[in-house]
Amino acid sequence: MMLAAEIAWTHIRARARQTLVALSGVAVGVGFSIMMAALMEGSQEDFIRQLVDALPHITVSDERRAPPPQPADAAYAAAEIHGLTPAVRRRGIKNPLATLDSLDGWIRGSAAPSVQTRGIIRYAGRDVGAAVIGIDPHKEPRVSNLVAKMRKGSLASLYRATNAVILGDRLAEKLGARVGANITVQGDKGRIGAQVVGIFHTGIRAVDESTVYALLKTAQILAAQTGLVNEIRVRLGDPMAALETARRIEDETGYKSVSWQEANEDLLSTLVIRNVIMYTVVGAILLVASFGTYNIISTITHEKARDIAIMKSLGFRESTVRGIFVVESALIGLSGAILGWGLGYLLCLALGSVQIKSPFMDTSYLPLAYSPLHYAIATAVAVGSSLIAGFVPARKAARVHPVEIIRGAT
């Protein structure tokens, strides 16, 4: 093999320009593949992180997957009954405290109760509809990152007034309300006066302009149902365990438990499509790059037909001759890939410095994922396709009958 490698090296060295072209082909392929992978995975990670951060990992609501069986159905199993007035169900999760206790017993994470209701916020003659979420300021930090989003005040500020609220910053802006302002919240069944004790900012416009946090009690008053808890939110140590855990919660409580994956099923499935597209494009880039290798190797085998014939006539084995060109392709593939690492890294740096301004989100930088795996995969594909591209002409060259060429040359 040393011999084959040495001959390979002389061939390549004697063709600096051609080699450089083939090399840059591979390098550009690898570089762009790395960049693409970093970009796609970076944005995907960022997207998932936002999903996972912004929403509870599991939301247990007071709904059920199947409509509850009506008492009449239970009584007359075989009959189909029409025209009944369905039994009215009281809203909310039954025995929320007991349910929370039992969840705390086994889930790997935390659970917190909340009340989801709606209200119209009125201040200085302006009315804005908003989601009013009742929370427990002690438990909330364990299930959401609301604490980190607080701009003014804190969750504990909710205890400072009888009916205290924390507003999204855009909502506060719309209303013209500041901390300390006394606003009115009009719920379905009642109206309360409340004091603004904090402002939060998530960066997601839809949330910032229409969400209000209050104590559980305050939200229960608005919903006109004492003790109401209609949503339990769960945050897990490992977000990826959400699917499994949600299923178990649903089995145990009977309440609909939606993991973040389920809630975003459609979005996540577009990620799969995105990945398929990415790998196709990256594969195509690397495939095209290997054409350069094919080109140079088959050129060399043609130019070197006479040398091949003489080596074979001297008694070189077919595998040795083939080895020469396989080594050449590997050299081109590998050194192209190494150049490509540099190129890919530079491209990532360049892309990473691009600012993105979005009307719906805070200004940010393109999210990029730096992973050695991207480099390894691009290298493996580049070297692999180079080897295949080189192997085809190499095999042909190695099989040549020396007599035909020697006859032609003498």
Added chain:
Amino acid sequence: MSGGAPVIRARGITRVLPGVVPTTLVRDIDLDIGANEFIAVTGPSGSGKSSLLYLLGLLDVPTAGEILIDGRATAAMDEDTRAGLRLSTLGFVFQFHFLLPEFSIRDNVMLPMRALGRLSPEAARARAEELLASLGLAEHTAKRPDQLSGGQRQRVAVARALANDPRVILADEPTGSLDSKSSEQVFAILRDLVDRQGRTVVAVTHDLDLAARTDRRVHLVDGRIVEDRPTPGGEVEARVSG
């Protein structure tokens, strides 16, 4: 001196090139090549001299018949075994030198040794230098083939053919493209391989003067041996095949 078992023995070999009109290159050749013989293969152009040499050197495979090298039948061998036999027992010199242009002539001579892998790189290098020196090329070992004259190159080709100490050298018009002085030199070297080193040389040549200075002459016409006899005045009594 000739004698002992033949180094190469051809038994009824025929080589037909397939095609719309099949071409017969050589026909029904019986030939025993003894140890330490210098044989000239002569004949008109197109008579099958080169074809015969390729067959004897295991570069080509006969359509019918058998070639034995040191008593080993070769017809059924696979390509790698034949290649191995070429590498260790046979040496080729062609009309065109066929040196690898990117390598120094020393490296060219080392190629067969390295392919065979019997000698360490140092030993191979020393042997290459020695061979080149014995052929009067001591001061050129680091040069590349294109820096040498035609005669020098052909001597390098001889050195390469000798690399693995083969018993038989097969040469196809080794002096065919050389001027008379160089061709005299190369011929003298071949003669020396037989006389002093006890090797066997089979050389195709058009040059009847040179042919006359071999031990035995095999004359081909239309792919058949029409004459096989000791060269008149040659030093050695060659045996007529059959």
